[in-house]
Amino acid sequence: MVLAIEKILNDEYLGRRVSIRGWIYRKRRVGKLIFLVVRDSTDIIQCVMEKNKIPAEDFKLLDKVGVESSVTLEGTLRKDDRAPTGYEIEAERIKIIGPSYNFPITRDKSDDFLLDNRHLWVRSREMNAILKIRHTVFGALHEYFREKGYYESQAPMFVTGAVEGGATLFEVPYFGKKAYLTQSSQFYLETLIFSLEKVYTVAPSFRAEKSRTRRHLTEYWHAEAEAAWYHNEDMMQDEEEMIVYIIQRVLEDRKKELEFLKRDREFLESIEKPFKKMRYEELIKFAQDHGVEIHYGDDLGADEETAITKHFDGPVFITHYPRKIKPFYHRPDPENPKVVLCHDLLAPEGYGEIIGGGERIYKLEVLLERMEENGLNPENYYWYMDLRKYGSVPHSGFGLGMDRFVWWIAGLTHIKYAIPYPRTIRRTRP
Ligand code: 4AD
Numbered sequence: 001m002v003l004a005i006e007k008i009l010n011d012e013y014l015g016r017r018v019s020i021r022g023w024i025y026r027k028r029r030v031g032k033l034i035f036l037v038v039r040d041s042t043d044i045i046q047c048v049m050e051k052n053k054i055p056a057e058d059f060k061l062l063d064k065v066g067v068e069s070s071v072t073l074e075g076t077l078r079k080d081d082r083a084p085t086g087y088e089i090e091a092e093r094i095k096i097i098g099p100s101y102n103f104p105i106t107r108d109k110s111d112d113f114l115l116d117n118r119h120l121w122v123r124s125r126e127m128n129a130i131l132k133i134r135h136t137v138f139g140a141l142h143e144y145f146r147e148k149g150y151y152e153s154q155a156p157m158f159v160t161g162a163v164e165g166g167a168t169l170f171e172v173p174y175f176g177k178k179a180y181l182t183q184s185s186q187f188y189l190e191t192l193i194f195s196l197e198k199v200y201t202v203a204p205s206f207r208a209e210k211s212r213t214r215r216h217l218t219e220y221w222h223a224e225a226e227a228a229w230y231h232n233e234d235m236m237q238d239e240e241e242m243i244v245y246i247i248q249r250v251l252e253d254r255k256k257e258l259e260f261l262k263r264d265r266e267f268l269e270s271i272e273k274p275f276k277k278m279r280y281e282e283l284i285k286f287a288q289d290h291g292v293e294i295h296y297g298d299d300l301g302a303d304e305e306t307a308i309t310k311h312f313d314g315p316v317f318i319t320h321y322p323r324k325i326k327p328f329y330h331r332p333d334p335e336n337p338k339v340v341l342c343h344d345l346l347a348p349e350g351y352g353e354i355i356g357g358g359e360r361i362y363k364l365e366v367l368l369e370r371m372e373e374n375g376l377n378p379e380n381y382y383w384y385m386d387l388r389k390y391g392s393v394p395h396s397g398f399g400l401g402m403d404r405f406v407w408w409i410a411g412l413t414h415i416k417y418a419i420p421y422p423r424t425i426r427r428t429r430p
Pocket residue numbers: 163164183184185186207209215216217218219220222224225353354355356357358397398399400401402403404
C-alpha cells in the first residue's frame with residue numbers, strides 16, 4: 001500500500017517495508033549512492049539508492065533524470081538524524097513515472113521569475129504551506145457561517161453598477177452594451193436577506209486598482225455577509241467571533257505550516273475577542289501621536305495603514321468614518337449624520353484593513369439623498385431602491401478580503417504570495 005510521506009515519518013514503521021510516491025525534490029550522487037529527497041503533498045523524506053541493491057537500469061535512469069521527476073519507490077524505513085525529516089528509506093525499487101530534465105526553477109531565482117513560473121512554483125514547500133493555510137481559512141469560514149445560521153448564496157459577476165465607486169470598475173463589452181465586473185456582491189446579498197435573513201457568499205471581486213501596493217489585487221476572493229435586523233454593533237460581534245474561530249482553526253490544523261513559514265504563532269494565539277474599537281476621529285489622533293501625517297477627513301492609504309497598525313497589539317475596529325469618505329449605502333449616524341455607522345477591521349503588525357462593513361441605509365428618502373450627494377443615477381439602482389420600498393428592515397453586512405486575511409495569518413510580505421495565481425496591474429499570467 002502506498003502511504004503518505006507524513007504517515008511514515010514515524011517510529012511505528014521503522015524496519016518495515018514502505019511504498020511512497022511523489023516528486024524528486026533534491027538529488028545528489030555520492031559514489032555508488034544516490035540520495036534523493038522525495039516530496040508528496042504531505043511532507044518530504046530522504047531516500048538512498050545503492051548501486052548494487054537496485055536493478056542496474058533503474059539506477060542508470062535515476063542518475064540521469066532531474067528534480068521534479070515523478071517516482072514511485074519502495075524500501076525499508078530507518079532513522080537518520082542527518083536526514084531533513086529524521087527518517088530515511090533505503091530503496092529497493094524505484095520507478096520513474098514522468099521524467100523531468102532541467103527544471104527551470106533553481107536556487108536564487110528572482111521574484112518575477114517565480115511569478116512567471118507560478119504554475120511550477122506552486123510545487124514549492126513555501127507555496128504548499130501557504131495553500132494549505134488558505135484551504136483551512138476558507139473551510140473554517142464556511143463552517144463558521146453555516147454553524148451561525150447564515151445561508152450560502154451566489155451573486156452575478158457581470159453587473160451594471162458600482163458598489164464601491166466608479167474609479168475601480170472594470171468595464172467589459174457585453175453584446176454591444178457595457179457591463180462591469182462586480183466590485184462586491186453586497187447589493188445582491190441585501191436583496192437575499194428579505195428571503196433568507198442571514199446570507200453569505202465567497203466569490204471573486206474585481207477592482208481596477210492602479211496602485212502597486214503589498215495589499216492590492218485586481219481580482220480577489222471576497223467573503224461577504226449580510227444580516228437582516230442587525231445593527232453595526234451586532235455585525236462586528238459576528239465578525240470578531242468569525243476571525244477568532246478561523247485563527248483557532250488554523251492554529252490547530254496548520255501548526256506545521258505556520259512553523260515552516262516562521263509565523264509568530266504566539267502572536268496569533270494572543271488574539272481574543274472582543275476586539276478594540278476606535279472611532280475614526282480617535283484613530284486620526286492616534287496616528288498623529290505616532291508621527292503619521294494624516295488629517296481628519298483623509299482616507300487611509302496603504303502606507304498610513306502600515307504605519308498605524310504596526311502599533312496595534314490585535315485587530316481593531318474603526319467606526320464612525322466621515323460620510324464623505326465612505327460609499328453612499330452606509331447609514332448616517334442619527335446622533336451625528338456627518339459620520340456613518342460603519343466599521344473597518346484593521347489587522348495588526350502593519351497589515352491593515354481586512355474587513356469593510358457597516359449598517360445600511362434602510363429608509364428610501366435617506367438613500368435618495370445619499371445617492372444624489374454622490375452623483376449616482378437612481379435608474380441604475382432601481383432594484384436596490386425597491387428594497388427600501390417593500391418591507392425594509394435595518395440590516396448590516398461586511399466584506400472580508402480572503403487573500404488579505406491569509407496574507408496576514410500566514411505572516412507573508414506581499415498579498416501575491418497568499419493566492420495561487422495573483423492578478424495585479426502588471427500580471428494576468430500564468
Ligand atoms: O472595503 P471594501 O471595498 O468593502 C466592500 O466592498 C463592501 N461592499 C463589502 C461589504 O460590506 N459587503 O472591500 C472589503 C474588503 C476590504 O476590507 C479588503 O480586505 C478587501 O475587501 N479588498 C481587497 N483585497 C485585495 N485587493 C483589493 N484590491 C481589495 N479591495 C478590497
